[in-house]
Each structure stands twice: as C-alpha cells, then as structure tokens.
Amino acid sequence: MSWQSLTEVALLVVLLLLLAPPLGRHLARVYAGEPGRIGRWLVPVERALLRGAGVDATRSMGWREYALAMLALQAVGIVALLALQLAQAWLPLNARGLPAVPWHVALNTAVSFVTNTNWQSYSGEVLLGHLVQLLGLTVQNFVSAATGMAVLAALLRALEPEPREGLGNFWVDLVRGVVHVLLPLSLVLAVALLSQGVVQTLASSMSNAWIDPALAGTVQESALGPVASQVAIKQLGTNGGGFFGVNSAHPFENPTPLSNFLELLAILLLPAAACFQLASSVRRPAHGRALLAAMFALFLPLALFAMRVESGSSPAFGGAPVDAQASELQSGGNMEGKETRLGPGESALWAAATTATSSGSVNAMHDSFLPLGGLVPMFLMQLGEVAFGGVGSGLYGMVLFALVAVFLAGLMVGRTPEYLGKKLGAFEMQMTSVAILLPSVAVLIGTALVVATQAGRSSLQEHGAHGFSEALYAFSSAGNNNGSAFGGFDGARPLADVLLALAMLVGRYGVALPVLALAGSLAKKRAVPPSPGTLPDGGVSFVVLLVGVIVLVGALNFVPALALGPVAEQMGSSVHGR
Amino acid sequence: MLLGLTVLTGVVYPLLVLGFGQTLLAERANGSPIEREGLVVAHEPIGQGFVSPEYFHSRPSACERPYDGMKSSASQLGASSEALAAQVKARVEALGDEGGAVPVDLVTASGSGLDPHVSPAGALWQVERVARTRGLAAERVRELVLQHVEGRTLGILGAPRVHVVRLNLALDELR
Numbered sequence: 001m002s003w004q005s006l007t008e009v010a011l012l013v014v015l016l017l018l019l020a021p022p023l024g025r026h027l028a029r030v031y032a033g034e035p036g037r038i039g040r041w042l043v044p045v046e047r048a049l050l051r052g053a054g055v056d057a058t059r060s061m062g063w064r065e066y067a068l069a070m071l072a073l074q075a076v077g078i079v080a081l082l083a084l085q086l087a088q089a090w091l092p093l094n095a096r097g098l099p100a101v102p103w104h105v106a107l108n109t110a111v112s113f114v115t116n117t118n119w120q121s122y123s124g125e126v127l128l129g130h131l132v133q134l135l136g137l138t139v140q141n142f143v144s145a146a147t148g149m150a151v152l153a154a155l156l157r158a159l160e161p162e163p164r165e166g167l168g169n170f171w172v173d174l175v176r177g178v179v180h181v182l183l184p185l186s187l188v189l190a191v192a193l194l195s196q197g198v199v200q201t202l203a204s205s206m207s208n209a210w211i212d213p214a215l216a217g218t219v220q221e222s223a224l225g226p227v228a229s230q231v232a233i234k235q236l237g238t239n240g241g242g243f244f245g246v247n248s249a250h251p252f253e254n255p256t257p258l259s260n261f262l263e264l265l266a267i268l269l270l271p272a273a274a275c276f277q278l279a280s281s282v283r284r285p286a287h288g289r290a291l292l293a294a295m296f297a298l299f300l301p302l303a304l305f306a307m308r309v310e311s312g313s314s315p316a317f318g319g320a321p322v323d324a325q326a327s328e329l330q331s332g333g334n335m336e337g338k339e340t341r342l343g344p345g346e347s348a349l350w351a352a353a354t355t356a357t358s359s360g361s362v363n364a365m366h367d368s369f370l371p372l373g374g375l376v377p378m379f380l381m382q383l384g385e386v387a388f389g390g391v392g393s394g395l396y397g398m399v400l401f402a403l404v405a406v407f408l409a410g411l412m413v414g415r416t417p418e419y420l421g422k423k424l425g426a427f428e429m430q431m432t433s434v435a436i437l438l439p440s441v442a443v444l445i446g447t448a449l450v451v452a453t454q455a456g457r458s459s460l461q462e463h464g465a466h467g468f469s470e471a472l473y474a475f476s477s478a479g480n481n482n483g484s485a486f487g488g489f490d491g492a493r494p495l496a497d498v499l500l501a502l503a504m505l506v507g508r509y510g511v512a513l514p515v516l517a518l519a520g521s522l523a524k525k526r527a528v529p530p531s532p533g534t535l536p537d538g539g540v541s542f543v544v545l546l547v548g549v550i551v552l553v554g555a556l557n558f559v560p561a562l563a564l565g566p567v568a569e570q571m572g573s574s575v576h577g578r
Numbered sequence: 579m580l581l582g583l584t585v586l587t588g589v590v591y592p593l594l595v596l597g598f599g600q601t602l603l604a605e606r607a608n609g610s611p612i613e614r615e616g617l618v619v620a621h622e623p624i625g626q627g628f629v630s631p632e633y634f635h636s637r638p639s640a641c642e643r644p645y646d647g648m649k650s651s652a653s654q655l656g657a658s659s660e661a662l663a664a665q666v667k668a669r670v671e672a673l674g675d676e677g678g679a680v681p682v683d684l685v686t687a688s689g690s691g692l693d694p695h696v697s698p699a700g701a702l703w704q705v706e707r708v709a710r711t712r713g714l715a716a717e718r719v720r721e722l723v724l725q726h727v728e729g730r731t732l733g734i735l736g737a738p739r740v741h742v743v744r745l746n747l748a749l750d751e752l753r
Contacts, residue, residue: 053579139588200599208618222647229592246650249689251623257736316662323679330697331737336686340695343737365652466656488654
C-alpha cells in the first residue's frame with residue numbers, strides 16, 4: 001500500500017471531522033424547525049409542498065401514525081416506480097424505444113430504490129429510459145434517504161430529556177430533509193461533478209469514429225443521459241444505484257481521481273454528520289463523539305486491511321509473467337475489475353466506505369477482489385450497516401447497539417439499564433433485539449434458499465466457495481439495504497429478484513418499525529439525572545464496549561457463513577498454489 | 579406528497595443541473611468530444627479499443643464488443659476463477675515477448691470495460707512494438723509516452739496513468 005493511499009485516508013478523515021460537526025448541527029436545527037439564515041429562502045418551497053399535500057404541519061404524530069404515514073408513502077412509491085418501468089415503452093423521453101422492464105426486475109428495482117438499497121438487478125443504460133431514471137430512480141433516491149433521516153429525527157426527539165407524547169410530523173420531517181439538506185448538497189456536488197466531466201444531457205447516446213483504421217466501418221456509440229444529477233444524490237443519500245450498469249466505475253459517472261474523492265466523501269458525509277446531529281439535539285456532545293469514534297474504529301482497520309490485500313498480486317496471474325508490483329510507473333495490485341485512474345488503493349477504500357455505509361455504489365468490481373479483500377465489504381454489511389450506515393438509518397441502527405451495550409453493562413453491575421437517562425424496560429429490549437436480528441435472519445435464510453435450490457443456484461456464476469460467497473454477498477447486501485454486489489451473481493432471475501426484494505423489505509422495515517415503536521415508548525419517559533453508578537455515555541470505555549457488542553453480534557451471526565465462503569476460498573487458493 | 583416531491587426532485591432539480599451544465603460547462607456535460615480534422619474521433623472519458631500493432635493498445639475490455647459505450651461491463655471473475663487464469667495467460671501470450679514481465683493492467687479487464695487509461699508502465703512496455711511497426715526511433719516514441727504521463731491529482735489522489743486515445747492521436751502526428 002502506497003504512502004499516497006495512506007495520505008488520502010488521512011485527508012478523508014480530516015475532511016469528515018471538519019465538515020460533519022457543522023452539518024450535524026444544521027441537521028438538528030432543520031428538524032427542530034429552525035432552517036437558519038440561508039435555509040429561510042427555502043421555507044416557501046417547504047410550505048408549498050406541505051400545503052399542496054394538505055398536511056397540517058403543526059400536528060405531532062404518535063409512533064403508530066408516524067409509521068403508517070411512512071408505510072403509506074413507501075407503498076405508493078413502490079407502485080409508482082413499478083408502473084413507470086412496466087409502462088416505459090409508451091412513455092416519452094425514451095429515444096431508444098426501450099421495451100417494458102421484465103416484471104421481476106421491475107419489482108426488485110422498485111423495492112430496492114424505495115428501501116434505500118439500490119441493488120442493481122437492472123443495468124441502467126441497457127434497460128431504463130431517461131423518464132424512469134428521472135421520475136423513478138432520482139426521486140426515490142431523495143425520498144428513501146429523507147425517510148431514513150425522518151425516522152432518525154423522530155427517534156432523537158424521543159431521546160430528549162423531557163417526556164412528550166408525539167414524535168413529530170412525518171410529512172414535515174420528510175420534506176425538510178429533502179428541501180434543506182439533500183437538495184442543496186446534491187446541487188453543489190452535481191456541479192462539482194460536471195466540472196470533472198460527468199455528463200448531464202437529455203440525449204440518449206452519441207457516437208464517434210474509431211481511431212484505429214482497422215476498426216473502420218463501425219462507430220463507437222456511448223450511452224448518455226442526465227447522469228450528474230443522479231450520481232450526486234446516489235452518493236449523498238447512501239443510495240448507490242448507478243445510472244450505468246457498472247456504477248461509479250463508469251467514466252461518465254466518475255471520470256477523475258478528484259470526482260472519485262468527492263463521491264467518496266459524499267458517501268460518508270451525512271452518516272458521520274448524524275452523530276453530531278444527535279449530540280446537538282439531545283445535548284450530549286460526549287455521546288455523539290463516542291458514537292463517531294466507534295464508527296471510525298470499525299471502518300478504518302477494515303478499510304486499511306482491504307487496501308493492503310488488493311495491492312497484492314492475484315492467484316489468477318498464476319505462473320504467467322505478470323508484473324503487479326507497485327512502482328513509480330504503475331499502481332500494480334489486483335487490477336481485474338478496477339480502473340487505471342483509481343488503482344487498487346482507492347478501489348478498496350471505496351469498497352470499505354460503500355459497505356460501511358449503506359451506499360452500495362461501487363468504483364470497482366467486488367466480485368473480482370481477492371478472497372480476503374472481498375470479505376471486508378461483506379463483513380462490513382453484516383455488521384448491520386451501523387458504521388457509518390445509511391443516512392438516518394445508520395445512526396438509528398447504532399443507537400440500537402448502544403442500547404444493547406448499556407443493557408449488558410447493566411446486567412454486569414445489576415442495575416436497571418438506562419440510555420441517556422431513560423430507563424430501559426423489557427419492551428425496549430425486545431424491540432432492539434428484533435431490529436438487530438431480523439436483517440441477519442433475512443441474510444442467512446435467503447442465502448440458504450439460493451444455495452439449496454436448483455433455481456437459486458442458476459444465479460451463481462462460480463462453483464464452490466466463491467459461488468457461495470456470491471450468494472452470501474447478495475443477501476448481506478439486500479438484507480442490510482446496501483445494494484452493492486458480487487456482480488457475477490445473476491440477480492435478474494425471478495426467484496433471486498423476489499427473494500432479494502423480500503430481504504430488502506425485511507432489512508428496511510424490520511428495523512425502522514421497531515425503532516419507531518421504541519421511540520414511542522422512550523418518548524413518554526422522563527430522563528433521570530445521572531448518579532455515581534450511571535455508565536458514562538462517552539469516553540473510551542463506552543466506545544470499547546459498543547464496538548465489542550457490534551463485533552460480537554456480527555461475528556456470532558456470520559462467522560460460520562464467512563468460513564464457508566471467502567475464508568474457504570482463501571485457504572483453497574493457498575493450498576492449490578493458485 | 580409524492581407528486582410534489584417528484585416535480586421538485588425529478589424535474590426541477592435535474593433541469594437545474596442540466597441548465598447549468600449546458601450553459602457553463604456545455605462541452606463536458608455533453609461528453610467532452612475530441613476532434614481531429616473536424617471529425618469527432620473520441621470522447622475524453624471513454625476509452626477505445628486498438629487492434630493494430632502500430633497503436634498503443636488499451637486494457638482488455640469485458641464488454642461483449644470491446645469498448646461498447648452502450649453496455650459497460652466487467653468480467654466479474656473472482657481471483658480463484660479458472661476462466662480468469664486462462665484469460666490472463668492467453669493475454670500474456672497474445673502480447674508476445676517484448677522482454678520483461680507484462681504490467682498487470684495490460685492483462686486484466688477494467689471495471690467499466692471503457693477504461694481510457696493504461697499505466698505509464700503499460701504504455702512504456704509497448705514502445706518497442708509501436709516504434710518497430712511504425713519505423714520510428716524507439717527513443718522518440720518513449721519521449722512521447724513520457725510527455726503524456728498524468729501524475730496523481732494533488733500528488734495523492736488516483737494513480738499515474740496515460741490516456742491511450744490522446745497518446746495515439748499524438749502518435750499519428752509523429753512522422
């Protein structure tokens with residue numbers, strides 16, 4: 001691994017630490033209804049949207065009403081996106097005359113975008129016209145991200161010290177997230193990406209002559225479209241669904257090292273800022289810092305490990321005279337499925353960032369990573385997408401683990417556990433356990449169904465350990481709403497599409513609904529002042545406890561499965577010498 | 579509500595970006611075309627395949643038709659795949675013996691199938707062949723490659739690389 005890669009990691013951490021605190025404070029103010037000096041200009045947009053939908057913005061909802069509003073929006077979203085894809089042959093802005101998307105791909109894609117997973121069963125430039133990309137995918141990129149942020153906002157209100165009845169108004173939270181956070185950030189990023197050569201046009205393709213006369217007679221055609229606007233939000237909203245099939249490996253989604261760095265920063269920005277949003281809205285700065293520290297403690301070692309692994313040579317090069325050594329003249333490493341402008345270090349760093357968060361966008365093909373390099377993104381997803389996790393969903397997932405941590409600590413000293421001063425009862429711990437375990441159950445059962453059935457196995461590209469890894473990766477991704485893939489897995493088959501769609505629904509609502517129920521219960525409680533026996537909610541000991549709980553739960557759930565996949569593959573290739 | 583948000587994020591937002599791109603950054607927003615004698619022969623971000631020995635070759639492309647901009651693809655082959663090992667071996671043999679191990683990027687397919695770059699090592703490795711088939715002095719061709727090396731952005735971001743299309747266009751200018 002080169003010193004340049006290490007410097008880039010350091011730069012990334014420093015920029016996150018500089019940008020996340022002010023953005024987090026902005027988030028806290030936005031959800032408290034204080035849009036700030038610049039945000040005030042956007043309030044009319046917010047009001048127009050709410051008035052247009054006939055929402056009474058002053059009405060605070062209980063957790064059930066809040067959850068029902070969310071589910072209603074998502075159900076309509078799935079139906080609308082499904083309809084758009086099935087009707088695309090008759091819709092405008094389809095210059096290439098693309099036919100209806102196959103039903104199972106359309107269903108999978110609809111669920112995928114609404115649940116903020118953005119698993120790509122579709123290949124953008126092959127299957128989707130511009131209208132579907134704009135009105136379907138881009139819109140759900142915003143809406144699904146803002147939904148996660150709204151659920152977090154509701155949970156944070158419940159954690160405020162004073163007891164309260166309602167959790168806020170879902171529609172207001174939804175609109176505020178879009179108007180005051182996602183839209184302005186996306187505009188800034190989209191313009192930055194345009195300057196790097198990301199395209200934005202309504203044309204559907206362009207052509208040029210080949211330079212080599214031996215290829216004369218044909219032309220090179222390339223797909224185009226409104227790419228910059230979609231890439232910006234897919235990175236910021238931890239969505240990850242690309243305009244093109246190969247996502248941010250495509251030169252029109254990610255043309256330069258600078259565009260790569262900006263997109264990388266964008267993946268981590270909002271999830272990191274959420275820690276400071278919590279610190280600000282419940283006035284517990286030490287706790288916010290502790291949560292962020294735990295996230296970095298999980299992310300950084302795994303990222304550095306993957307970067308090191310991918311910078312090495314591949315067993316696929318066998319005895320062939322291939323030079324994979326890094327030097328002044330090449331980045332070297334395992335370059336299958338990676339772009340020259342990025343090299344192995346940045347590809348592996350991105351792989352870790354995109355799976356630590358629930359983004360799932362890729363700038364290199366994870367399926368072609370070395371066995372242990374591919375283990376890293378898989379394990380990061382299996383940890384439950386809490387370091388850093390999705391926008392909104394990452395932090396509410398992290399709070400669940402914090403509840404388990406204080407519960408365990410409470411058991412050890414024989415005290416009623418409390419979180420931020422609120423006493424935790426049986427109901428809270430039940431909801432927490434359900435929310436933590438459901439995604440893992442979806443991952444393991446889905447993987448088992450695929451490898452145990454003929455129809456399922458037909459989706460696997462490879463036999464043996466790597467084939468198992470492809471299935472395990474697919475369900476780890478769907479069940480935790482990530483969306484990246486071992487691309488050899490052919491998801492565009494009815495059984496795989498439907499099973500993955502189910503896993504995505506479980507992964508999203510199996511967590512969001514228990515979190516809202518938990519919020520409903522915590523909201524009614526009054527925080528008790530800390531006593532000498534209270535576990536501090538910040539500091540090194542809390543971070544160690546929290547990281548320990550996350551790793552323990554992840555390891556207990558997934559070490560057996562990982563042993564059958566990447567670990568077996570690694571051992572096999574070292575035994576056979578390739 | 580979904581309707582309102584659709585108008586805002588699915589129509590107004592992309593059109594704002596479109597308007598900005600098409601007025602202030604029109605060339606880039608339309609794919610950064612490269613012209614030669616009035617004819618568009620390439621688009622900067624998108625690589626091209628070269629098959630003649632007198633051109634520098636790009637990386638292997640896993641697209642069904644190499645460098646097909648309508649269908650970006652990667653091989654998705656894992657490190658333990660027999661197929662990948664066979665492909666790498668065949669590519670090494672097809673490149674012939676130009677002395678020394680082959681730089682890794684010349685025998686591995688890129689992530690997009692459209693990679694416009696090779697590493698400087700990958701370009702330099704091809705100098706002998708290109709110079710020989712064109713009847714040029716190897717030193718002149720090597721010089722040209724070195725002129726086309728792009729370093730890391732800010733000294734740290736990305737990897738050193740050579741834009742194959744730009745290099746080959748400059749090569750056609752050498753007489």
